[in-house]
Amino acid sequence: MILKHLIMRNQNNLWRLTCSILIIIGTAGACFGQNSILQNTHIRGFMEVDASYQNNKVAFGFGEQDLFITSQLNDRFSFLGESVFKYTPNSPTEFSVSIERAIVKYNYFGNNNLLLGKQHTPINFWNDTYHHGRVFFPTIERPLLFPANFIPLHTTGIAAEGHDLGKIRFGYNLLIGNGIDSNDIANNNKRVSITSAIYIKPVDNLKLGVSYYNDKISPGITEQGNSVKWPVYQQLFTGSISYFGKKFELLTEGTLALDKTDTTGTQRNWASYIYAGYRITDKFVPYVRLDNLQYASGEIYYKKNNTSAFLVGMRYYVDYLLVLKMEYQHLDTHISGKTYLVTFQIALGF
């Protein structure tokens, strides 16, 4: 009981300390604008409010409140930080703060940079572009391969990246970091994860990319809800096509996961989605998205919840940082069967 009380007190203190640090950073950010004699620091934020209807029930809620800080430390070094405040039922305050990105960037030559810290794994277009700013999402929520933890969203490590090189605007990213189920301060096994990605932008608004991810998943981890009994050697192959033109929008990505164990051999799992939208006016975009998750019968790492889903929705831009979206989604999952969901969202940036 005393121990529980102490833990709760410590968590409360941690919460207050974090809030204080963020307020100080925020104040500093506001003060140290471009006219300051100190470095340029900018602070921005994003949040969303949702309403949903499912199983004859209406529910309201707000999602993540995202604090985004960038600071140009000097001519070559810069910092990017992203902290998210979100509802967490098992926290004493029912809220928690998480560091989603904390990156020190060194621009060593032209469009080539070295990055150190916690970053969004550059495994696909969505994860490398939209991050936590739902105002930028083309749909209300991420594709279903994200909540299914099909790909590693974050990696803490070191990366070399380049962008918009040459006429075809070639880009690359090589990230070495802590693997799946590691924490932000240590790797959970001796093997580092490796992410390599390349892309080209042959014409304006079109981006084609592929990536490869390699890691060893240690026994005992419960990332997917199941406890893995044997080491799993995972390889992820991803392909992405994105086109966001004046009228037509298309984004499709697919990931093939090869999970190998000595006992089960190599299991092939597949996750993909396709999004398409058409801009009727400057402010109004109706869209559709199809999601598909298929797991091998002998898979032991992922939770085998074969899913197919489609959604139709519309997006309305009140302003460039204030977007309304409304969607109807129909899901067919192995675990829950057929369900539907109607969602309305106001997403904003500030």
Added chain:
Amino acid sequence: MNMRANRKFQTVKNILAGILFTLCCLSVKAQQDTSLIVIGNTTGVPADIKMNELKAVFRGEKQRWKDGTKVVIAMIKTTTPLGNTISEKIYSMNGDEVRGFWAGISFAGKFDPPNVFNTEAEVEVFVSQNPGAIAILNKTILTSDVKTILVSGKKTL
């Protein structure tokens, strides 16, 4: 007979007025387009730049100039008529879309958003004081603190 002549005269007058109005509009638009010039700081920014390179710079696709100086973009606010003209010319977007475009790039951590100002004079002062700074303005009289950049060999966009 007299009434028919009057009606004809009225019609011709309306057509002429219409042509005159159209010419005026075209002239104003042409003036807006042709008087756009690119200015740069005396350090880093090249004296001549190709149009597609200029667009790449203003789209955040170039972090450094050839001599290694950091690219710094200065812009007049996109809510102003000039800002909107530049948005159309460089980004093929309206001012609001350009702000959204930069919010996305900045949030992805790819590039710092442009420094924006209310007046052309402020833009010019900023460009003159920051190595690698580049901007698009709508005037031809400049101080000697900044240089005019030729775009594909031309003085105006």
